[in-house]
Amino acid sequence: xxxxxxxxSSAPTRAAExxxxxxxxxxxxxxxxxxxxxxxxxxxxxxxxxxxxxxxxPPAHPSEPSPSLPPTPKSPDVVIDDPEPTxxxxxxxxxxxxxxxxxxxxHPDREWMGIAAYASALLLLSPVAIVLGHLGxxxxxxxxxxxxxxxxxxAVLGWIGLVATGVGLYFLLTDRVTADDIDIQAQQxxxxxxxxxxxxxxxxxxxxxxxxxxxxxxxxxxxxxAHLTGxxxxxxxxxxxxxxxxxxxYKGGNEPSFSYxxxxxxxxxxxxxxx
Numbered sequence: 001x002x003x004x005x006x007x008x009s010s011a012p013t014r015a016a017e018x019x020x021x022x023x024x025x026x027x028x029x030x031x032x033x034x035x036x037x038x039x040x041x042x043x044x045x046x047x048x049x050x051x052x053x054x055x056x057x058p059p060a061h062p063s064e065p066s067p068s069l070p071p072t073p074k075s076p077d078v079v080i081d082d083p084e085p086t087x088x089x090x091x092x093x094x095x096x097x098x099x100x101x102x103x104x105x106x107h108p109d110r111e112w113m114g115i116a117a118y119a120s121a122l123l124l125l126s127p128v129a130i131v132l133g134h135l136g137x138x139x140x141x142x143x144x145x146x147x148x149x150x151x152x153x154x155a156v157l158g159w160i161g162l163v164a165t166g167v168g169l170y171f172l173l174t175d176r177v178t179a180d181d182i183d184i185q186a187q188q189x190x191x192x193x194x195x196x197x198x199x200x201x202x203x204x205x206x207x208x209x210x211x212x213x214x215x216x217x218x219x220x221x222x223x224x225x226a227h228l229t230g231x232x233x234x235x236x237x238x239x240x241x242x243x244x245x246x247x248x249x250y251k252g253g254n255e256p257s258f259s260y261x262x263x264x265x266x267x268x269x270x271x272x273x274x275x
Contacts, residue, residue: 108146110139117154129158182253185227190248193217194260201241210246245271
């Protein structure tokens with residue numbers, strides 16, 4: 001009994017085997033290679049319980065190798081290339097679409113063209129309105145004028161006025177008064193004046209006074225409008241209410257004159273004794 005006890009007591013005590021992670025911690029590593037779960041106290045051999053950092057439990061079987069801790073990846077160095085400075089200091093800071101020093105902004109210095117075109121059209125200066133209107137429209141398209149409404153209105157009114165003037169001149173030149181028309185106008189005047197003179201002579205028994213004043217006739221103080229617009233002359237002859245006669249002479253007709261007498265009425269040509 002004693003022998004067994006002695007033998008058991010004299011048996012050499014087995015030394016504790018080192019843990020696998022002790023060898024890893026003993027190797028010199030950088031601060032970035034230490035896993036977040038391990039503190040510097042464990043690397044120096046301090047007890048895990050003394051560290052304030054929460055650690056994971058070591059593997060239950062020391063014989064199993066501990067997984068190696070991967071190194072902390074380094075962030076890649078990002079190099080930002082500075083933009084090359086522009087060679088034109090006037091263009092620095094310019095936003096897209098803004099004119100630079102090489103492309104100056106056009107100055108609206110031809111705004112007056114549209115206003116002048118509109119005013120010319122109102123004054124019936126159609127050719128001037130057309131020219132200034134088209135110049136004003138071109139200036140507005142190039143940025144030399146802010147508004148193109150006056151230029152467009154002036155050009156349109158100018159063309160309308162020009163066309164109306166041409167049509168009016170055409171009808172004015174083609175609608176000429178013919179010789180027959182002049183004879184008809186003279187006959188209308190002589191007939192109206194003669195009828196008024198005969199009525200006055202019958203009612204009063206006196207010689208009527210007949211005269212021409214511009215574009216009208218006067219018969220015994222009564223005014224009658226003239227149809228004959230051209231130059232005309234009136235000649236009166238006679239001494240009593242029964243032998244009077246007057247002649248209206250004119251130019252441009254087929255007949256040189258028409259006359260009216262108390263005895264014959266209206267007839268072509270001058271009164272007897274009147275050349």
